[in-house]
Structures are given as structure tokens and as C-alpha cells.
Amino acid sequence: MGKTFSKPEALSDAYTHYCPGCTHGIAHRLVAEVIDELGIRGRTVGIAPVGCAVLAYNYFTCDFQEAAHGRAPAMATGIKRVRPDLIAFTYQGDGDLASIGMGEIVHAANRGEKFTTIFINNAVYGMTGGQMAPTTMPGQRTTTSPMGRDVTTTGMPIKMCELLSTLETPGYIERQTLLNPKYIKKAKKAIKRAFEYQIAGKCYSFVELVSICPTNWGKTPLESLKWAEESLLPYYKLGEFKTPEEE
Amino acid sequence: MAKILMKGNEAIGEAAIRAGCLNYFAYPITPQTEVAEYMAKRMPEVNGVFVQGESEVAVGYMIFGAAACGERVMTTSSSPGVSLMSEAISYIAGARCPAVFVNIMRGGPGLGGILPSQGDYFQSTKGGGHGDYRLLVMAPDGVQEIVEMVMMAFPLAEKYRNPVMIVGDGLIGQMMEPVEFPDNLTVKPSNKDAWATNGMDTRGSKEKNIVKSLYLDPEELNNHNLTLKAQYERMKKEEIRFEAYNTDGDYKVLIVSYGTMSRVCKTAIDNMKAKGIETGMIRPKTLFPYPLQAVHDAAAKQSCKAVISIEMSMGQMVEDVERAVLGQKPVSWYGQCGGNVPSPEEVEEQVMALINK
Numbered sequence: 001m002g003k004t005f006s007k008p009e010a011l012s013d014a015y016t017h018y019c020p021g022c023t024h025g026i027a028h029r030l031v032a033e034v035i036d037e038l039g040i041r042g043r044t045v046g047i048a049p050v051g052c053a054v055l056a057y058n059y060f061t062c063d064f065q066e067a068a069h070g071r072a073p074a075m076a077t078g079i080k081r082v083r084p085d086l087i088a089f090t091y092q093g094d095g096d097l098a099s100i101g102m103g104e105i106v107h108a109a110n111r112g113e114k115f116t117t118i119f120i121n122n123a124v125y126g127m128t129g130g131q132m133a134p135t136t137m138p139g140q141r142t143t144t145s146p147m148g149r150d151v152t153t154t155g156m157p158i159k160m161c162e163l164l165s166t167l168e169t170p171g172y173i174e175r176q177t178l179l180n181p182k183y184i185k186k187a188k189k190a191i192k193r194a195f196e197y198q199i200a201g202k203c204y205s206f207v208e209l210v211s212i213c214p215t216n217w218g219k220t221p222l223e224s225l226k227w228a229e230e231s232l233l234p235y236y237k238l239g240e241f242k243t244p245e246e247e
Numbered sequence: 248m249a250k251i252l253m254k255g256n257e258a259i260g261e262a263a264i265r266a267g268c269l270n271y272f273a274y275p276i277t278p279q280t281e282v283a284e285y286m287a288k289r290m291p292e293v294n295g296v297f298v299q300g301e302s303e304v305a306v307g308y309m310i311f312g313a314a315a316c317g318e319r320v321m322t323t324s325s326s327p328g329v330s331l332m333s334e335a336i337s338y339i340a341g342a343r344c345p346a347v348f349v350n351i352m353r354g355g356p357g358l359g360g361i362l363p364s365q366g367d368y369f370q371s372t373k374g375g376g377h378g379d380y381r382l383l384v385m386a387p388d389g390v391q392e393i394v395e396m397v398m399m400a401f402p403l404a405e406k407y408r409n410p411v412m413i414v415g416d417g418l419i420g421q422m423m424e425p426v427e428f429p430d431n432l433t434v435k436p437s438n439k440d441a442w443a444t445n446g447m448d449t450r451g452s453k454e455k456n457i458v459k460s461l462y463l464d465p466e467e468l469n470n471h472n473l474t475l476k477a478q479y480e481r482m483k484k485e486e487i488r489f490e491a492y493n494t495d496g497d498y499k500v501l502i503v504s505y506g507t508m509s510r511v512c513k514t515a516i517d518n519m520k521a522k523g524i525e526t527g528m529i530r531p532k533t534l535f536p537y538p539l540q541a542v543h544d545a546a547a548k549q550s551c552k553a554v555i556s557i558e559m560s561m562g563q564m565v566e567d568v569e570r571a572v573l574g575q576k577p578v579s580w581y582g583q584c585g586g587n588v589p590s591p592e593e594v595e596e597q598v599m600a601l602i603n604k
């Protein structure tokens with residue numbers, strides 16, 4: 001980043017509605033920087049989820065579609081099949097992607113659809129006020145697990161990168177996080193790689209970003225960063241899970 | 248143009264291709280799986296797109312994503328599958344995208360049966376999905392007509408930026424009839440640069456396009472719904488299609504019937520005519536917009552004593568017939584479900600009972 005703040009061309013001037021300290025803004029910026037650097041804004045179509053990022057179409061300056069809850073990967077499939085020359089990315093939360101949209105994401109990945117998914121894992125449903133997500137940690141209190149997530153009845157948190165990596169279809173799967181500048185650099189690298197694989201028509205690409213939700217975690221942004229580092233990262237291990245070269 | 252002998256389900260696929268739709272997404276379901284099988288073979292020959300989705304839910308959104316890029320798209324399914332697509336249909340209507348859906352109806356509710364039915368009249372004309380939307384719904388009575396309706400559906404969907412639904416039944420899907428694909432129904436796709444997410448470079452624009460159905464501001468959402476309503480009102484003015492059969496004579500009974508059922512009714516009407524009994528029929532070809540005036544006027548005829556809606560359902564269209572007749576004549580219903588298509592004799596019995604009442 002340069003000394004003076006400059007906004008990527010792929011980001012609009014609109015003020016975001018995200019809560020103070022929320023990492024959605026950082027994720028948006030990284031995606032926008034990558035779009036700029038790859039010079040693909042004019043042929044990119046983003047797909048907004050249902051979740052806190054539902055208004056993402058206001059914050060980017062490329063074409064955008066607004067999906068139903070969980071269905072963005074099916075829409076991206078529709079886009080890429082009829083217009084393979086376009087660049088499509090879905091931007092999805094963990095309720096959207098790992099709960100209601102589990103079917104769509106698994107099958108899109110398994111078909112090897114040539115689009116990119118940015119997966120925001122903040123361990124809760126943000127937009128609806130902090131309910132339990134499939135990614136909520138054991139014992140973590142949410143409004144629908146007020147005594148803490150009971151894994152004997154709700155199961156263990158789902159690790160999407162690990163799950164998708166079991167598919168035999170070639171793909172690029174990586175998990176990074178937005179908790180500090182060092183991590184953010186790596187996250188951007190992963191996002192860029194994901195788009196590059198798509199541009200090359202190589203494979204499906206998926207980047208999970210372990211994120212924070214201070215509002216629904218009931219913590220300050222600083223406390224949230226600390227909690228995520230201590231509680232989420234040991235379970236959601238960072239790194240590259242799968243690359244198309246392996247095959 | 249020469250006529251070709253084709254099975255209804257295959258003709259649906261071919262009609263879409265002839266109409267310039269090279270994108271087809273579907274999930275198998277009886278009694279229309281042959282459309283998907285035909286497209287799987289045919290689309291590669293024309294450099295088209297065939298995708299078997301993982302569910303009708305996903306297929307609905309593949310259609311949405313593709314339609315939002317401004318490309319012509321179609322899917323075909325049958326009743327339970329259309330229930331699953333209904334979420335997407337609501338979103339597509341809300342986002343004002345053109346797309347074509349074909350429902351080869353089977354008996355319900357639930358898993359029901361796989362035989363012909365007209366049980367999805369309410370689903371297609373009065374909702375299915377949530378919110379204040381309408382579909383332009385067409386109901387063919389045979390293979391030639393389904394071909395023409397499929398071909399017409401694409402420009403109509405584009406004219407209104409709204410999904411078009413074609414409802415047939417298993418008989419139409421399975422029957423073999425000679426068909427032709429009229430050249431004049433091959434209409435070039437309209438320019439969609441004003442709204443489609445086809446990439447800014449594609450349309451040489453610096454402005455992004457957004458395809459969405461979300462309007463958080465109540466005023467904006469109300470206005471959006473008014474825009475949609477204006478389109479539906481325009482359909483009512485410009486798209487009503489129906490056939491009047493044997494309505495010149497002095498009939499005592501007016502039948503209202505559509506699709507396969509209307510063909511049986513025609514046979515019954517011809518049989519009765521041979522015996523000197525006149526019976527008239529209005530056959531709606533569009534179920535929305537509904538030919539209210541035509542039914543009203545045919546019922547108003549002095550000689551007409553009674554109106555009967557004959558459907559392969561437990562009485563769904565009859566509600567629109569009542570809405571058309573407005574109490575001027577008694578309206579009744581006759582029908583069967585489960586795949587039994589009422590016979591001409593049974594139709595005749597119903598008509599005679601009304602005459603002798």
C-alpha cells in the first residue's frame with residue numbers, strides 16, 4: 001500500500017453499512033485491488049449473497065447480481081456457462097455458503113465451474129443478529145445457542161476448505177484470514193491466485209477468509225481479533241489445501 | 248416448411264433451439280425427462296449449453312444467473328420440480344429477467360403420480376413463489392401448439408422482462424404429432440444492454456448494471472411493484488389468447504377447458520353436434536392473462552343456461568371462470584385427477600345433465 005490512501009477503481013464511493021471494526025470492508029478492498037491489478041473490471045460480474053454483504057453491489061464498480069440465500073454458486077454457474085469470457089465471483093458468508101447453500105457450493109466445486117468464491121467465515125449469522133452458524137465453535141454462545149454450541153445435538157463446526165478438498169475434481173482451495181496486516185497480505189495473494197486460475201480457465205477457486213463479527217460476538221474489535229486468533233485459527237488452519245497442479 | 252413427426256418432449260427442445268435459445272439447464276423428472284435427454288444430445292451439435300443441475304433449486308438459479316447476463320435460457324420440469332424452482336422464479340420476476348419455464352404437469356399433491364394432470368393451475372397463475380408477481384402462462388393443446396408457444400415465449404419474456412411459463416401435461420409430452428417450426432417465430436434477441444450484467448466491456452459502458460430484487464426502502468419497493476404491475480396490466484391488454492369452438496350455434500351449455508382436456512371436449516362437442524345438440528367452448532391459450540371477457544361474453548349468450556369448467560384437477564380454473572361469468576349463469580366444475588383423462592362420453596354425460604337439469 002502506498003503512503004497516501006487511494007481507493008481501488010473497483011470500489012465505489014459509497015459508504016459501507018458494515019459495523020465498526022468489521023472485516024467485510026477489508027475483504028472487499030482486497031477483491032477490488034485484485035480486480036484492478038488484473039484489469040478485469042469491465043468483464044467481471046460479482047454475485048452478492050444474502051447476509052451482511054447483501055449490498056455488496058453498491059460497493060463494487062463492476063456488474064453485479066444479487067442472489068437468494070445460498071444460491072450464488074448456481075447463479076455463477078449460469079453466468080460462466082453462457083458467458084465463459086466473463087469473470088464471475090461469489091462473495092458468501094458462512095450461513096449462506098455452509099448451511100442453506102451447501103448443496104450449491106459442493107456441486108459447483110465438483111463440476112469444476114470456472115468461477116471464484118470468496119468465503120467469509122465469521123462463525124455466526126451476522127445479518128440476522130448473531131445466530132448459530134455451521135461454523136460456530138463448540139461452546140460458543142450465540143442467540144440460538146445461548147448456553148453455548150452443544151456439539152452433541154448440533155455437530156461439530158464444518159471446515160469448508162477441508163470438505164471441498166475431498167472432491168476429486170481439480171480446484172484451488174485456500175484458507176487465509178484478515179486478523180492482521182501480515183495475514184492480509186497472504187489473503188490478497190490467495191485471492192489473486194484464485195482469480196488468475198479463473199482467467200486461465202483452469203479450475204474452480206475458493207478462498208476462505210476467517211473473519212470477525214464484533215457486533216454479534218459481543219466484543220470490541222480488538223477483543224474480537226484476539227479471540228479469533230486464539231479460538232478460530234487453531235481449528236480453522238490457514239494454508240493451501242488444494243491446487244490444480246497437484247493432479 | 249415440411250412437417251416432421253416428433254414427440255412432444257423432443258419438439259419442446261427443438262423449438263427452443265429454433266427460437267435461438269442455446270442455453271438449457273435442467274434436472275430429470277418424469278414425465279418430461281426426454282427434453283433433457285434430447286438437449287444433452289442436441290446442444291453440442293449447435294454449440295449450445297446443456298447443464299444437468301444438482302436439483303431444481305440450483306437449476307432455477309442457473310437460469311437466473313444466465314438470464315441476468317441477457318442470454319436466452321430455458322428449463323423444463325414437472326410439478327414437484329417446479330415447486331422447487333418457485334423460489335428462483337419469484338427472484339427472477341422480482342429482478343425483471345426474461346426466462347422460459349416449461350412445466351409438463353403431473354398429478355399431485357406431494358409426489359402424487361406421474362400421469363397427466365392440470366393440478367398446477369394455481370401454482371402457475373396465482374403464485375407458486377412468494378410476493379406480488381405474475382407469470383405469462385400459456386397452455387398448449389398439442390405438439391404443434393407447444394412448439395409455437397415455446398418459440399413465442401422468448402420474445403414475449405423479453406418484451407415484458409418477465410418469466411414465461413408454459414404448462415402442458417404428460418400426454419402432450421408423450422404424444423407424437425407432425426410439427427413444423429415456423430420461420431417467422433424465430434425472432435432475434437432484443438438488446439439487453441440497458442440492464443443485463445453482461446460485462447461493461449461487452450456493452451462499451453462505464454456504468455455497471457445491477458440485477459437484483461432487493462429494495463429496502465418501502466417507497467422504492469412500492470414503486471418497483473407498481474412497475475411490475477404495469478407490465479402485468481399490459482399483458483392483460485396485449486397477450487390474451489383463446490380459441491372459441493362451436494360458439495356460433497345456440498348452445499345451452501358452455502364448456503371452458505384448456506390443454507389436452509380441451510381436445511377431449513372437442514370430440515364430445517362434435518359427437519353431440521352429430522346428434523343435434525349444440526355445445527360451445529372457450530379454450531384459454533393463455534391462463535394468465537386470462538380471457539375473462541371472452542368467457543363472459545360466451546356465457547352471456549341468450550341460449551346459454553350453464554357454464555362448466557372441465558379440468559384435470561379438483562377445480563382450479565373454475566375460480567377464474569366464476570370470476571369471468573360474474574354470476575350471470577350457474578358455473579360448475581367437472582374433472583378427474585390422478586392421470587385419468589375424462590372420456591368424451593363422460594364429458595357428454597356432464598353436459599346432458601346440465602341441459603336436463
Ligand SMILES: Cc1ncc(C[n+]2csc(CCOP(=O)(O)OP(=O)(O)O)c2C)c(N)n1
Pocket residue numbers: 050051052053069092093094095096097120122124125126127128133
Ligand atoms: C431463504 C431465506 N432464509 C433465511 C433468510 C434470512 N437470513 C438473511 S441473512 C441470514 C444469515 C446470513 O449469515 P451469513 O451467511 O453467515 O453472513 P453474514 O451476515 O454473517 O455476513 C439469514 C438466515 C433469508 N433471507 N432467506
Ligand code: SF4
Pocket residue numbers: 017018019021022023024052122126127212213214215216
Ligand atoms: S453484523 Fe458482524 S459481519 Fe455484519 S457488518 Fe456487523 S460486524 Fe460485520
